Amino acid sequence: xxxxxxxxxxxxxxxxxxxxxxxxxxxxxxxxxxxxxxxxxxxxxxxxxxxxxxxxxxxxxxxxxxxxxxxxxxxxxxxxxxxxxxxxxxxxxxxxxxxxxxxxxxxxxxxxxxxxxxxxxxxxxxxxxxxxxxxxxxxxxxxxxxxxxxxxxxxxxxxxxxxxxxxxxxxxxxxxxxxxxxxxxxxxxxxxxxxxxxxxxxxxxxxxxxxxxxxxxxxxxxxxxxxxxxxxxxxxxxxxxxxxxxxxxxxxxxxxxxxxxxxxxxxxxxxxxxxxxxxxxxxxxxxx
Amino acid sequence: xxxxxxxxxxxxxxxxxxxxxxxxxxxxxxxxxxxxxxxxxxxxxxxxxxxxxxxxxxxxxxxxxxxxxxxxxxxxxxxxxxxxxxxxxxxxxxxxxxxxxxxxxxxxxxxxxxxxxxxxxxxxxxxxxxxxxxxxxxxxxxxxxxxxxxxxxxxxxxxxxxxxxxxxxxxxxxxxxxxxxxxxxxxxxxxxxxxxxxxxxxxxxxxxxxxxxxxxxxxxxxxxxxxxxxxxxxxxxxxxxxxxxxxxxxxxxxxxxxxxxxxxxxxxxxxxxxxxxxxxxxxxxxxxx
Numbered sequence: 304x305x306x307x308x309x310x311x312x313x314x315x316x317x318x319x320x321x322x323x324x325x326x327x328x329x330x331x332x333x334x335x336x337x338x339x340x341x342x343x344x345x346x347x348x349x350x351x352x353x354x355x356x357x358x359x360x361x362x363x364x365x366x367x368x369x370x371x372x373x374x375x376x377x378x379x380x381x382x383x384x385x386x387x388x389x390x391x392x393x394x395x396x397x398x399x400x401x402x403x404x405x406x407x408x409x410x411x412x413x414x415x416x417x418x419x420x421x422x423x424x425x426x427x428x429x430x431x432x433x434x435x436x437x438x439x440x441x442x443x444x445x446x447x448x449x450x451x452x453x454x455x456x457x458x459x460x461x462x463x464x465x466x467x468x469x470x471x472x473x474x475x476x477x478x479x480x481x482x483x484x485x486x487x488x489x490x491x492x493x494x495x496x497x498x499x500x501x502x503x504x505x506x507x508x509x510x511x512x513x514x515x516x517x518x519x520x521x522x523x524x525x526x527x528x529x530x531x532x533x534x535x536x537x538x539x540x541x542x543x544x545x546x547x548x549x550x551x552x553x554x555x556x557x558x559x560x561x562x563x564x565x566x567x568x569x570x571x572x573x574x575x576x577x578x579x580x581x582x583x584x585x586x587x588x589x590x591x
Numbered sequence: 592x593x594x595x596x597x598x599x600x601x602x603x604x605x606x607x608x609x610x611x612x613x614x615x616x617x618x619x620x621x622x623x624x625x626x627x628x629x630x631x632x633x634x635x636x637x638x639x640x641x642x643x644x645x646x647x648x649x650x651x652x653x654x655x656x657x658x659x660x661x662x663x664x665x666x667x668x669x670x671x672x673x674x675x676x677x678x679x680x681x682x683x684x685x686x687x688x689x690x691x692x693x694x695x696x697x698x699x700x701x702x703x704x705x706x707x708x709x710x711x712x713x714x715x716x717x718x719x720x721x722x723x724x725x726x727x728x729x730x731x732x733x734x735x736x737x738x739x740x741x742x743x744x745x746x747x748x749x750x751x752x753x754x755x756x757x758x759x760x761x762x763x764x765x766x767x768x769x770x771x772x773x774x775x776x777x778x779x780x781x782x783x784x785x786x787x788x789x790x791x792x793x794x795x796x797x798x799x800x801x802x803x804x805x806x807x808x809x810x811x812x813x814x815x816x817x818x819x820x821x822x823x824x825x826x827x828x829x830x831x832x833x834x835x836x837x838x839x840x841x842x843x844x845x846x847x848x849x850x851x852x853x854x855x856x857x858x859x860x861x862x863x864x865x866x867x868x869x870x871x872x873x874x875x876x877x878x879x880x
Contacts, residue, residue, distance in 0.1 A: 315718065421611045425615075440828070530728070546732050565729050
């Protein structure tokens with residue numbers, strides 16, 4: 304454990320040091336400018352101290368971001384519009400709803416593809432091709448069009464998330480459901496198992512590792528979908544809206560804190576799927 | 592509302608599906624016929640979806656601001672090739688390609704640079720894996736602030752998005768050569784660089800190309816979404832977001848068609864290069880015959 308922790312800690316520490324260095328370098332011109340305008344000389348130590356305490360820095364120092372995150376999570380009421388927890392929850396709820404819809408639809412389509420040759424040959428090439436195109440580009444259109452129909456709020460964003468998490472699940476599950484080898488399928492046939500029984504007793508259990516692998520990709524993709532889905536609604540609520548509002552008003556610290564909240568959310572979601580993966584595989588006796 | 596058109600479209604779709612079901616049951620003899628079957632069936636399915644779309648939007652009088660029929664999108668595409676080409680040049684030829692080359696190239700060089708240090712590799716791999724899973728797209732507003740509205744800010748987003756997947760895959764790929772093979776190089780008294788160029792880089796090629804394929808999609812997404820945060824008045828992302836705002840939905844769909852074609856063509860080119868470089872790999876050899 305320590306053998307692995309030390310290199311990671313070193314890399315993280317290096318990143319932090321570089322970050323502080325760049326914060327000083329990037330924020331210094333503004334401080335010098337201010338000092339020149341005031342007609343005052345500024346000492347180097349004063350300059351460095353100032354670069355880390357600007358209100359709208361080019362690159363906020365890490366501790367400024369941490370303080371902002373602390374201020375907007377722990378010190379604000381959860382219902383407040385300025386609370387990151389409030390915005391994070393809005394993004395999280397549409398992420399989870401979309402992820403659930405996308406995963407269920409993906410599994411259903413994969414089962415259909417595996418059992419129907421016509422469906423496999425017609426649909427599968429399009430599913431694979433759709434992985435290569437920037438699906439996210441249609442996000443604003445979905446939002447605005449659904450708004451025009453009268454659907455607004457959670458569902459349109461969740462649909463984008465669902466759409467993004469759908470394709471990895473289909474591809475992974477088709478691979479998983481076809482992963483039992485001929486020998487195992489032949490054994491099922493000698494038992495006189497029906498297709499339904501083969502599905503439930505052989506194909507489904509052997510596809511579980513594939514399902515979790517693609518769910519890890521899907522949950523990250525659906526968070527990105529939810530964030531991008533929040534952009535075109537004009538920055539109402541959610542982490543994406545915080546990003547957009549921050550960029551409109553030049554509030555860099557707000558952007559960075561929303562970014563870190565999103566990163567923490569993504570890491571937590573992926574870790575949770577990984578944890579579920581380990582628990583399920585252990586209960587199924589498939590853990591390695 | 593004219594039910595005839597709708598029913599006709601649904602009927603066409605069902606007939607195409609029946610044809611596909613029949614075609615899929617055939618097991619043609621000969622490789623050429625089988626390849627033709629693999630091409631024709633999805634093509635029929637795609638075409639039938641387009642007809643269904645056209646029939647329903649025209650027959651049921653779906654407002655064109657919600658969902659324009661494909662023929663209208665095609666007309667719009669043909670009428671505004673000038674705009675579409677300008678957007679393509681701005682977003683794809685500048686932001687995506689330059690960002691992609693810089694991001695993947697620098698990640699490759701960093702991977703080679705840390706190749707001799709297992710300590711750095713052990714540290715960078717988990718961090719790189721974590722960052723690859725994060726919504727990096729969120730740095731777009733920061734990059735727009737730093738590098739301005741024009742394409743360099745989009746290229747910067749693309750650089751960051753493509754860097755970590757390439758780094759992680761290249762580092763893993765460089766470890767792919769087997770001990771036996773390395774020992775053989777050692778008995779040849781090959782230097783570090785000879786081993787790198789003659790054994791380890793070729794062995795890493797499948798991993799690197801895997802990353803390049805993932806990054807080709809990521810790059811286009813990064814550039815388009817970054818344009819939602821501010822652009823000069825040209826670019827695919829700009830056209831999509833303003834087109835949506837002005838209810839110019841057919842132009843948006845034309846732009847999406849361009850993005851789809853550009854994305855799959857980009858991916859296809861990477862796959863072609865991969866086939867040429869990793870001709871020895873089992874997955875490529877198997878596809879030859």
